[in-house]
Amino acid sequence: MADRFDVLRRRLTDGQVRVCVVGQGYVGLSLAAAAAADGMTVTGIDIDRHRVAALQDGRNVVPGVDDGMFAMAVDSGRLAFGTEFDSVTEADVVVICVPTPITDHRPDLTAVESAGREVGSRLRRGRMVILESTTYPGTTEQVLRPLLESGGLRAGRDFLLAFSPERIDPGNTKYGLRNTPRVVGGTDPASTEAATLFYSQLVDDVYPLSSCRAAELAKLLENTFRMVNIALVNELAMQCHEQGIDVWEVIRAASTKPFGFMPFYPGPGVGGHCIPLDPTYLAWQSRRDTGRRFRLVELAQDINAEMPDYVTRRIVDALGARGVPLRDAHVLALGVTYKPNVGDLRESAAVNTLAQLTRRGVRVSFHDPYVDRLDSHGLRLRRTRLTTKAIAAADAVVVLTPHDRYDFDRVLKHARLVFDARDALDGTANGTVVKL
Ligand SMILES: NC(=O)c1ccc[n+]([C@@H]2O[C@H](COP(=O)([O-])OP(=O)(O)OC[C@H]3O[C@@H](n4cnc5c(N)ncnc54)[C@H](O)[C@@H]3O)[C@@H](O)[C@H]2O)c1
Structure with a gap:
């Protein structure tokens, strides 16, 4: 049966979608x-005019975005950028990806609300809005939907929402x-179906769900699962140290089980945004909404928050065991981003650890192939060149984020002491390496 979303569906399948x-x-x-x-014909909207100006200039200024894909899109002439929301009136599909x-x-949810208001005041009948920002269950239905409907249109009847x-x-x-694979949940079956159609053009597997809330919660489950399991191995690492057991060996052993176990690894804490x-x-x-505490989440957050301090204490102990007084100690940290092989410093537990070492009077320097300088947590440091001399001069080299580019054999050969918080170095060769 024909309805007001037929044009949208047709455009989604014939490549004419805006x-x-x-x-x-x-x-x-x-x-x-x-x-x-x-x-597809795409307009990228952002309130950051500097970012938009650079993108309009053909410069990919967003770290992590694939350069090849960006160049292909810009060269196609089908990707434009702007700070104004006018293009919403012409769009078949509006996707909201704000922080x-x-x-x-x-x-x-300030950014979601503000984007919702801007989109809502320009939305036309027969269109679709999709929220991609990570958020709690109920946001699409209870926060975004009323803003989109403020102009008089109704979700399900006049526009689709997922x-x-x-x-x-x-x-x-x-x-x-x-x-x-993508998961998709709409406010009604027509929204789920159209959103599934949209993503099917871009993603190999799309997995439709019964509601927006289920899709919102699925994302939170994925990341909470990771955070809780990291807390588990972080606590295990602290327990293992007390008992003289190598936590890394234990995790490697458990990982040989082909079912029912998935390895997670300890470290200075969890990071990223x-x-x-x-x-x-x-x-x-x-x-x-339920009056209940999510106890496991709160406990896991506490354990992970403890890790920078714990790693700091272990480094201090390792220096002390070699007779290096804290006030004279110099630590060279390798890797300061929140995870290997990216340049992102947000919520980096490695930076937090360096700040704690500094507070204890240790002189710190750092090397990271992705970071020129550190200017947060009271730290003001320029990247040190990773020369053999720099490695040999440090009282301890501390591995916090093991980027693939590091040559750890060279580190092992020249360092006086290595504190390895990430199991980057093989074994505990000649007593030089202390592992978390
Ligand atoms: N980065 C990731 O790895 C990742 C992965 C999965 C989910 N997410 C989620 O996706 C969402 C976006 O993340 P991100 O990493 O792209 O964020 P980001 O901070 O890199 O970029 C957000 C952009 O939105 C712009 N913005 C803010 N308010 C706006 C508004 N009202 N209207 C228009 N533009 C606005 C900002 O200027 C910025 O350019 C977040 O909810 C995040 O949690 C991120």
């Missing part, structure tokens, strides 16, 4: 570039936008 992506960060620009490269940070220990979380893993060379933050969305919403 898309607006609101928020041109890592998530939004990656999607906009992929959609344009795939033949959802934590402010004052609670979810901050949630589809971005799952992209920065730095992952195996899984990108196309081969990472997803894994430490998203569980707070879950815990906050569950406390608000």
